[in-house]
Amino acid sequence: MKFKKFKNFDINSDSKILSKNWKDNGFLILENFISNSECKILKDRANNLVRKFDFSKNMTIFNTKDHSHSSDKYFLDSGDKIRFFFEEGAIDDNGELTVKKEFAINKIGHALHDLDPIFNKFSRNLKLHQLSNHLGILNPLLLQSMYIFKQPKIGGEVICHQDSSFLYTEPLSTIGFWFAIEDARISNGCLWTQIGGHKGPLRKLYTKINNKMSMKEIDTTPYGKIDTPLEVKKGTLIVIDGKLPHLSGMNMSSKSRHAYTLHIIDGKCDYKNTNWLQRKKSFPLRGFI
Numbered sequence: 036m037k038f039k040k041f042k043n044f045d046i047n048s049d050s051k052i053l054s055k056n057w058k059d060n061g062f063l064i065l066e067n068f069i070s071n072s073e074c075k076i077l078k079d080r081a082n083n084l085v086r087k088f089d090f091s092k093n094m095t096i097f098n099t100k101d102h103s104h105s106s107d108k109y110f111l112d113s114g115d116k117i118r119f120f121f122e123e124g125a126i127d128d129n130g131e132l133t134v135k136k137e138f139a140i141n142k143i144g145h146a147l148h149d150l151d152p153i154f155n156k157f158s159r160n161l162k163l164h165q166l167s168n169h170l171g172i173l174n175p176l177l178l179q180s181m182y183i184f185k186q187p188k189i190g191g192e193v194i195c196h197q198d199s200s201f202l203y204t205e206p207l208s209t210i211g212f213w214f215a216i217e218d219a220r221i222s223n224g225c226l227w228t229q230i231g232g233h234k235g236p237l238r239k240l241y242t243k244i245n246n247k248m249s250m251k252e253i254d255t256t257p258y259g260k261i262d263t264p265l266e267v268k269k270g271t272l273i274v275i276d277g278k279l280p281h282l283s284g285m286n287m288s289s290k291s292r293h294a295y296t297l298h299i300i301d302g303k304c305d306y307k308n309t310n311w312l313q314r315k316k317s318f319p320l321r322g323f324i
């Protein structure tokens with residue numbers, strides 16, 4: 036099945052077709068949303084943060100298959116911090132790195148947008164504010180950011196999920212902004228989805244039970260066929276409905292696949308205190324402007 040790639044998106048002239056694509060498909064592909072120089076600025080910054088990171092104190096692996104990070108304080112407290120998570124394949128049985136440090140990190144999360152001046156400047160963007168309003172989020176709040184490396188040869192698989200399972204509001208309001216900082220192809224682990232898959236129910240809830248995070252099944256409807264690769268050029272923004280099932284495969288190629296993601300919620304909705312990501316009262320969520 037085909038979907039539209041907006042070439043040089045303009046919210047005013049594209050407004051109707053944008054709404055139709057969003058409603059029908061559950062995602063939008065906006066090519067050239069950011070420039071090559073913006074991609075370079077973010078990439079250089081992320082690489083610099085990794086260079087300065089002292090990993091001798093913590094080596095938490097990010098793994099979406101068994102959620103081994105779920106019991107890890109370093110992960111659970113990272114919602115309002117800048118923290119570093121390793122690729123599973125980057126650490127051997129003796130706890131030693133199998134690759135150089137700059138090729139070992141799976142992602143940096145989860146408050147780059149508030150704590151790092153470069154990511155803050157990039158994320159607080161009027162175009163994203165207008166787009167969020169257009170998609171029905173009238174009071175957008177920036178909740179979570181991640182710089183994802185999908186490293187060559189060892190870039191970990193992200194299994195099929197819906198973002199609202201992890202960032203749950205009542206009513207549902209989560210939207211993901213996924214910026215390709217490098218070209219994303221099938222070979223280096225691009226996103227895959229089911230067109231229109233957001234029309235199904237929310238299947239799972241990653242929620243606090245007895246003070247521990249657990250994945251609870253709330254609807255047994257199986258996911259549809261995740262048969263659509265979203266191959267995109269660097270500079271493309273993919274906008275993802277919180278209920279759209281999506282995944283990315285392992286990166287076995289020699290090319291990395293960097294992406295920056297930002298997740299927003301509507302401030303009018305109830306963000307649950309059973310979600311894993313919690314912020315201190317003294318560090319409230321803020322909008323784009």
Ligand SMILES: O=C(O)CCC(=O)C(=O)O
Binds near residue numbers: 211281294296
């Ligand atoms: O970039 C990836 O490989 C997966 C990202 C993702 O699924 C997400 O941010 O929800």
